[in-house]
Amino acid sequence: MRYTTFGRRSGLRVSELALGTGNFGTGWGHGAERDEARRIFDGYVEAGGNFFDTANGYQAGQAEVLLGEFLGSQRDDFVLATKYGLGTAPGAGIAHTGNNRKNLVRAVEESLKRLNTDHLDLLWAHITDGMTPIDEILRGFDDLVSAGKIHYAGLSNFPAWRIARADLLAELRGWAPLVGIQLEYSLAERSADRELLPMAEALGLGVTQWSPLGGGFLTGKYRAGNDDSRATKLGMLVHGEKSARETAILDALLGVAEEQGSSATQVAIAWLLHKARRSSTTLIPILGSRTREQFDGTLGALQVNLSDEQFERLSTASAIALGVPHEQALEMREPFAGGRDLQWPTVPVI
Template sequence: MHYKVFGRKTGLRVSELALGAGNFGTGWGHGAEREEAKRIFDGFLEAGGNFIDTANGYQGGQSEAMLREFIAPERDRLVVATKYTLGTTPAAGISHTGNSRKNMVRAVEESLKRLGTDHIDLFWAHISDGVTPMEEILRGFDDLVRAGKIHYAGLSNFPAWRIARADVLAELRGFAPIAAIQVEYSLVERTAEREMLPMAEALGLAATLWSPLGGGFLTGKYRNNDGDNRAAKLGMLIHAEKSARETALLDALLAVAVELDASPTHVAIAWLREKAKRSTTALIPILGSRTREQLDATLGALDVQLNAQQVSRLDGVSAVEAGVPHGTIVGSKPRYSGTETLDLPIIPVA
């Protein structure tokens, strides 16, 4: 596995793939017991991974609690990220949710205890609550950095305009910078190309990409549903074959997999790696494996190389409308590929 500098705002070095620990535990009724979670964790480290992503609310806190034991012998080697905003359980009450400084400070202290560590390498605001002023979030992050309780801060599932404003405010006021964003991105969900990824590219923010397999959709397993999967048991954060686009995409993905004697999982991750190669900042898929077998199958993508024609086919069949104002400027399809510039039309002056 290769390593990358985590965006242009840091000198932090992380593996090109991150391990998402959302399936560590069974608090949601679908996940991995301790023994299986440890096998997944060990397999990721054996492959050269060093970047672990979790959240205080994953499996009702079980994910962080399991990681406490797993990360202890390797703490200095690992980059551990966790999140706050959503709380651990609904019973915790309203004060345990949101982006407020009150919730941030409480959450970081609880996460430090569950993880059994004296610092968090990367601390995310998990999702925008639409209420807390960005100044409050930034000042809270800055205080935690100065106290040594976190090293870097990031914004997950925030709109682009709020992230861009945060970047400017942090620079102007001398706060710890926003280092990265986290956003859903995959062959089946490419709308991040409209605003989120170009913004990250321009501002030098790293981007960690959740659900790189579309919640399992891009594995092709939902076409032959066996009932033992996220769609059947968890029923959220998944994509489905609900339109002609998804059908055409899955058909193309399966066809490329046959050509390469690989799995559709390999092809989907290899496509993301091609996008990452073209980026001037770090784009890092997060692998959310529930079994060691799933992890091993996903890591096989490191040995898969797509040719230019295969990338073009997958790009074309998975494309999304650019939307306003992008379609007005550059046509009806997004052209983001990481580093390209735009040839704007010349508008005559009357």
């Protein structure tokens, strides 16, 4: 396992793969029982991983409890990240959800108890509630940093414009800076290429990427019709072969996997790692296995070395239209590339 600092806004040292604990426990009616969760935890640590991602709502709080137990006396050997905002118990009401300061402080105290620790290395606002002013969130983060309850903070599943504004606001007011963002990203879901990833690279924010297998779609198993249980349980979190683009992705993925003598799962993760090594900021896929067998298979991605041609083939098959204004901006910049005469393109008057 390789290590890196989490973006350019911190010196926090993390492994190139994080372990997500959304499957630790059975509070949602599916997941890993304690002993299986422990085997996954041990496999990750044995591989050299040190970056754990959880949330107060995962498995109705069971994930944090189990992770805290597993970390035990070695707590400070690892980087521990959790989230607040969506509530813990199913059906949590308005007093226990949202980005507001009241919920932030309460949620952190409850997470610290479940995790059996007195501090968090990284706290995420889990998802924007669309209502809480961004300065309220940032000031809450800053107070928690000052109190030693958290070391770093970031925003998960927030739009780029809110993150960019928050980044500047924290800098201008001298508050604890945002160090990273969390978002969905994979060969199946590349919407972040439009705004979020360019923003993170420009601002030096670290990025953690959830659902790197598209909810299991990129394993190829749904194409064969062998396993639809996860798709039934998780619904929108699972991508499907619904268009020519998804078909092209799977065709390219399975083709590269055959060439590599690897699984589609391993190649999908290897593509993310290859992309991360080309980036000037930190991109960390979050593995979220339900069994030790699944985890061991996924971890094989570390042994897959994609050629540049294979990487580009997968990138081309999975590419999305960048849309306005990005594609127009690329066209406008074209005359300035390659040392040619500088002439503005003709722009029609609308």
